[in-house]
Amino acid sequence: MISIKDLTKVFPSNKESLTAVDHLNLDIAKGEIFGVIGYSGAGKSTFIRLLNRLENPTSGSIEIEDKDITSLSKKELRTTRQEIGMIFQHFNLLWSRTVRDNIGFPLEIAGVPSQERKQRVDELIRLVGLTGRENAYPSQLSGGQKQRVGIARALANNPKVLLCDEATSALDPETTDSILQLLVDINEKLGLTIILITHEMHVIRKICHRVAVMEKGQIVEQGDVLDIFLHPQQTVTKRFVEQVMSDNSQSESLNWLHEHYDVNKIIRLKFVGETANHALISQVAKRFDVEINILHGKVTQTQKGAYGTLYVHLEGPDHDVQQALEFIRSTSVEVEVGIHV
Numbered sequence: 001m002i003s004i005k006d007l008t009k010v011f012p013s014n015k016e017s018l019t020a021v022d023h024l025n026l027d028i029a030k031g032e033i034f035g036v037i038g039y040s041g042a043g044k045s046t047f048i049r050l051l052n053r054l055e056n057p058t059s060g061s062i063e064i065e066d067k068d069i070t071s072l073s074k075k076e077l078r079t080t081r082q083e084i085g086m087i088f089q090h091f092n093l094l095w096s097r098t099v100r101d102n103i104g105f106p107l108e109i110a111g112v113p114s115q116e117r118k119q120r121v122d123e124l125i126r127l128v129g130l131t132g133r134e135n136a137y138p139s140q141l142s143g144g145q146k147q148r149v150g151i152a153r154a155l156a157n158n159p160k161v162l163l164c165d166e167a168t169s170a171l172d173p174e175t176t177d178s179i180l181q182l183l184v185d186i187n188e189k190l191g192l193t194i195i196l197i198t199h200e201m202h203v204i205r206k207i208c209h210r211v212a213v214m215e216k217g218q219i220v221e222q223g224d225v226l227d228i229f230l231h232p233q234q235t236v237t238k239r240f241v242e243q244v245m246s247d248n249s250q251s252e253s254l255n256w257l258h259e260h261y262d263v264n265k266i267i268r269l270k271f272v273g274e275t276a277n278h279a280l281i282s283q284v285a286k287r288f289d290v291e292i293n294i295l296h297g298k299v300t301q302t303q304k305g306a307y308g309t310l311y312v313h314l315e316g317p318d319h320d321v322q323q324a325l326e327f328i329r330s331t332s333v334e335v336e337v338g339i340h341v
Ligand SMILES: Nc1ncnc2c1ncn2[C@@H]1O[C@H](COP(=O)(O)OP(=O)(O)OP(=O)(O)O)[C@@H](O)[C@H]1O
Pocket: 011, 018, 019, 020, 038, 039, 040, 041, 042, 043, 044, 045, 046, 047
């Protein structure tokens, strides 16, 4: 649905020009929730602003449903922009207008007659869960409610794609969850393609189907969210995955394990799907003359299913331990012997 080829944005400057987006190539399918993650300065904001031509590219092309939006005239661009909704970290609402009038604003600009506008605004208010707050002003709303207004406004003209620029970065964790859930609901209900940029891996984990990792204006790694979490290749990706996987209790537990067990007998199992490990552990215990103790584990949910890591300790005659390990390796579970903290 969206095909980006060799997209480049150079900001000229007196001293040295800066390449914020550097020959970026990406394809995004219809109905996907696609996340782009990167640290500050990676070029994410520039990239997303190129997608709706808030920035003009230096070179390259962006096709949305076979229309190259990099070669549109100003007039064509005005109508095409209605097909691309956008929400922002700081909401960008009109402070002197009520909820209803903020949501109706893009419809006014598009010349929608007032009766039809009213109907559409009512629908959108219900969709984003703002019933009862229609006549409030932005200053009277919580952060989550403001973002709901932002989402309703972005959806007003039935866009083909919704761009989210760090849409939950200004919100507390609970409100973040409710806004992310709203985005998932909208994606499922309307089949809307969503592209979001973020520096927070838990946002990617919770709602994205696929993810691209951006560094120095380029995409250095991309794939299904579950694959990226299980097999991150690049250093930057590994750091992002650790944001979600590691927590204090985990590193404390691993330190404790290191002090109390022979490290060569600690096995890390990586598995996909919650049930796999339960069946596996009991099978190993039944088939082989080994004692298997579960030491520590964590299961993480993504939009594409669960994955987890389990630390176990195997005790028994060497031969049996080796056979048990071979058996585990023959399943889809990955085995790493001798963890290092
Ligand atoms: N209008 C501009 N003029 C000159 N340089 C710019 C402009 N906008 C962005 N840049 C530069 O381009 C690079 C990428 O910035 P960008 O804001 O796209 O990154 P980002 O990944 O979104 O980071 P952040 O989350 O901090 O905004 C940075 O070095 C930034 O200073």
